[in-house]
Amino acid sequence: MKNHLQKPILGCIADDFTGASDLASFLVNSGLRTLQLNRMQVDSDLELDGYDAIVIALKTRTVDAHTAVEKSLAALHWLQGLGCRKFYFKYCSTFDSTPDGNIGPVIDALLDSLELQSTIVCPALPVNGRTVYMGHLFVGDAPLNESSLKDHPLTPMKDSSVVRLIEAQGKGKAVNIPYYCIEGDEASLRQSLLDAAQKYRYIVLDTLSTTHLERIGRNVEAFTLITGGSGLATNLSSEFTKYGHVPNSSKIAARLPGGPTVILSGSCSTMTQLQVAQYKQKHPALYIDPFKLLNQTQTYKQILDWTVQNKSAAPLIYTTSTKEIVSKVQSEIGFEKSQTLLEGTLAKLARDCIQAGFKNIIVAGGETSGAVVKTLDIHALEIGQSVSPGVPILHSITPPIINLALKSGNFGDHTFFQTALEKLTCQ
Numbered sequence: 001m002k003n004h005l006q007k008p009i010l011g012c013i014a015d016d017f018t019g020a021s022d023l024a025s026f027l028v029n030s031g032l033r034t035l036q037l038n039r040m041q042v043d044s045d046l047e048l049d050g051y052d053a054i055v056i057a058l059k060t061r062t063v064d065a066h067t068a069v070e071k072s073l074a075a076l077h078w079l080q081g082l083g084c085r086k087f088y089f090k091y092c093s094t095f096d097s098t099p100d101g102n103i104g105p106v107i108d109a110l111l112d113s114l115e116l117q118s119t120i121v122c123p124a125l126p127v128n129g130r131t132v133y134m135g136h137l138f139v140g141d142a143p144l145n146e147s148s149l150k151d152h153p154l155t156p157m158k159d160s161s162v163v164r165l166i167e168a169q170g171k172g173k174a175v176n177i178p179y180y181c182i183e184g185d186e187a188s189l190r191q192s193l194l195d196a197a198q199k200y201r202y203i204v205l206d207t208l209s210t211t212h213l214e215r216i217g218r219n220v221e222a223f224t225l226i227t228g229g230s231g232l233a234t235n236l237s238s239e240f241t242k243y244g245h246v247p248n249s250s251k252i253a254a255r256l257p258g259g260p261t262v263i264l265s266g267s268c269s270t271m272t273q274l275q276v277a278q279y280k281q282k283h284p285a286l287y288i289d290p291f292k293l294l295n296q297t298q299t300y301k302q303i304l305d306w307t308v309q310n311k312s313a314a315p316l317i318y319t320t321s322t323k324e325i326v327s328k329v330q331s332e333i334g335f336e337k338s339q340t341l342l343e344g345t346l347a348k349l350a351r352d353c354i355q356a357g358f359k360n361i362i363v364a365g366g367e368t369s370g371a372v373v374k375t376l377d378i379h380a381l382e383i384g385q386s387v388s389p390g391v392p393i394l395h396s397i398t399p400p401i402i403n404l405a406l407k408s409g410n411f412g413d414h415t416f417f418q419t420a421l422e423k424l425t426c427q
């Protein structure tokens, strides 16, 4: 007899792969059984009923606004087709601080398509040091434009005012709801949000703590579209009560531990540099030199052979470099060519590692993770326990059946690789 499982209510659109699993991890931790899909197509034997939330992973973070809008709208329509009734656009917790960034245009397109006037903008993730104070985004104790991210090699952050940024990117006016309003009486907070929605297209919410996120989560029921970082998913249970849906938390996947592990690091963020340095102290590690790879003094075969030889010792293979080296590589080899070369090499290595019997893959880098997952052609991932906030273990539920832990540049502390390894392999 077929179980009468409830259909997913919440449809989420994430602008990159690790952002999707970050969001999915928060949804799982709040008791929602969550499936992450990497393409808008479902194999006939894949059962979607019984999940509370579906997260679609796009690869739109750094593409032009036109392409991002087109892909995000396709995802929205697909999620609507699955029966989702509430929508969540997930972007980076450090936003995108360029006037031609695509977050504003995507929000506008989603609002228009859903025939809505207003949405909330809540990028904060306090557990990772991203907070919003009086409309300004902070990383740790510094405003975004004074933090280490101001010099991010690919997406430099030059302004910290989310109100200014979203107005520059979008077509409407923004307002900030300050922290004392978030902390105040919840009925007043709900009313402030409704009042703001009458006059403003984007409502930027101050968020200094997880408690603030919980309060926000309880009071955004009126918004059919919500937008933000993953933290906004901290407490969305009231959404489900509203639709008479009981979350499927009891069915959240158990992890499948064991088997050889490989770590592939393509991220060049400051935190990843620390993580690589830490892990190298006790494990075999191999640096892929972009120049040597290009002139064939370091060949792919050498890299693969070394990796397989070190199969039992959880080897680390990395392109992670300082920003000086990244600039040199980008100017001498070319931005796109170097990206394709390095992401492609790590992705191919992931595929060949599975052929060689590896069962767990840890990847550092949002774009790098996207390339790995694309090459492995993984369609659907059930979200398991977290390695660190926003980084869950992912169980592929379509072949190849493997476990993954994928993190964007700055996630995790300096022991991240070791922690992920232990979670993936301890019985």
Ligand code: ADP
Pocket: 154, 266, 267, 268, 269, 272, 290, 319, 320, 321, 325, 326, 327, 329, 330, 338, 339, 340, 342, 343, 364, 365, 366, 367, 368, 369, 407, 408, 409, 410
């Ligand atoms: P993050 O999440 O830290 O931004 P990504 O994987 O998204 O990491 O992006 C890092 C980018 O930097 C990738 O496109 C990768 O190919 C590129 N990259 C990695 N190592 C180097 C290097 N040594 N030189 C130049 N570019 C690099």
